[in-house]
Amino acid sequence: MKTIRTPDEMATLLAPPSGDAPMAHVVTPGAIDVTHGTILYLEDVSVSFDGFRALNSLSLTLDAGELRCVIGPNGAGKTTMMDVITGRTRPDHGRVFLGQTLDLTRMDEPAIARAGIGRKFQKPTVFEQHPVWENLELAMKTDKRWHATLRARLTRDAAASIEETLATIGLAQQAWRPAGELSHGQKQRLEIGMLLMQQPALLLLDEPAAGMTDDETMALAALLDRLRGTCSMIVVEHDMEFVAALAGAHGRVTVMAEGRVLAQGTLDEVKRDEAVVESYLGR
Ligand code: ADP
Ligand code: MG
Numbered sequence: 001m002k003t004i005r006t007p008d009e010m011a012t013l014l015a016p017p018s019g020d021a022p023m024a025h026v027v028t029p030g031a032i033d034v035t036h037g038t039i040l041y042l043e044d045v046s047v048s049f050d051g052f053r054a055l056n057s058l059s060l061t062l063d064a065g066e067l068r069c070v071i072g073p074n075g076a077g078k079t080t081m082m083d084v085i086t087g088r089t090r091p092d093h094g095r096v097f098l099g100q101t102l103d104l105t106r107m108d109e110p111a112i113a114r115a116g117i118g119r120k121f122q123k124p125t126v127f128e129q130h131p132v133w134e135n136l137e138l139a140m141k142t143d144k145r146w147h148a149t150l151r152a153r154l155t156r157d158a159a160a161s162i163e164e165t166l167a168t169i170g171l172a173q174q175a176w177r178p179a180g181e182l183s184h185g186q187k188q189r190l191e192i193g194m195l196l197m198q199q200p201a202l203l204l205l206d207e208p209a210a211g212m213t214d215d216e217t218m219a220l221a222a223l224l225d226r227l228r229g230t231c232s233m234i235v236v237e238h239d240m241e242f243v244a245a246l247a248g249a250h251g252r253v254t255v256m257a258e259g260r261v262l263a264q265g266t267l268d269e270v271k272r273d274e275a276v277v278e279s280y281l282g283r
Pocket of ligand 2: 079080
């Protein structure tokens with residue numbers, strides 16, 4: 001186990017290496033071409049498992065900067081869609097593009113992550129014995145773009161970035177607590193913070209509010225709201241209050257069923273959609 005450092009010890013560690021050139025840009029933004037205002041394209045995507053169509057000609061686009069909520073019954077293909085976007089599952093058919101130019105079906109998982117897609121799975125996976133701060137530090141170090149400039153010590157830019165992320169995820173007061181002591185909701189926010197350290201252009205969150213208390217759920221909604229505009233997001237969720245908080249009156253909500261888009265529109269619009277009521281909400 002690593003030793004727990006105090007803020008003062010960190011400050012010493014953070015002093016810039018003497019004689020080194022200043023760090024102009026630690027992180028170079030990915031080359032995602034969003035000139036058409038669209039960050040993600042899924043077109044006619046199909047995935048079969050032993051003849052069962054988990055995705056059945058799914059088409060969906062996401063605007064750059066958009067926060068899209070995706071709802072739908074169990075087995076609708078929501079997680080499979082994320083598997084396809086992140087390169088974990090290869091589609092049998094269809095096109096998947098990040099921006100205009102990056103064909104995700106031709107990239108492997110690490111390349112897709114490097115291109116700027118971060119994914120949050122249902123269960124939080126944090127380093128329990130390490131303080132919150134170090135979790136963020138470790139997340140940054142696994143990012144090659146930081147790694148090239150980090151060497152053995154943290155730079156000031158990196159520390160500033162950690163501080164900023166701590167504030168964003170509402171864990172500044174918990175910075176030196178072992179992550180294992182955090183509540184479930186705090187762990188979920190920490191894991192989102194770890195993804196943010198890699199400066200994703202697109203964040204995929206699969207049922208992030210599952211198992212949270214009402215207060216934790218609302219804290220998560222507030223966090224995602226703060227991220228609005230800094231990255232595009234797809235949030236798969238069952239909790240309709242959470243979806244309502246994220247989508248507001250005008251946000252687009254996608255309803256998936258049987259491997260494709262059943263309906264899309266504002267939350268009010270899709271709630272009134274007959275097919276949606278029949279296949280999902282009405283049950
Ligand atoms: P959702 O996330 O909307 O609940 P999933 O994408 O997890 O739906 O699953 C869609 C369907 O595909 C389900 O019927 C599921 O059993 C099936 N499925 C998903 N992944 C696999 C897999 N790796 N092998 C076989 N079947 C799978
Ligand atoms: Mg799922």
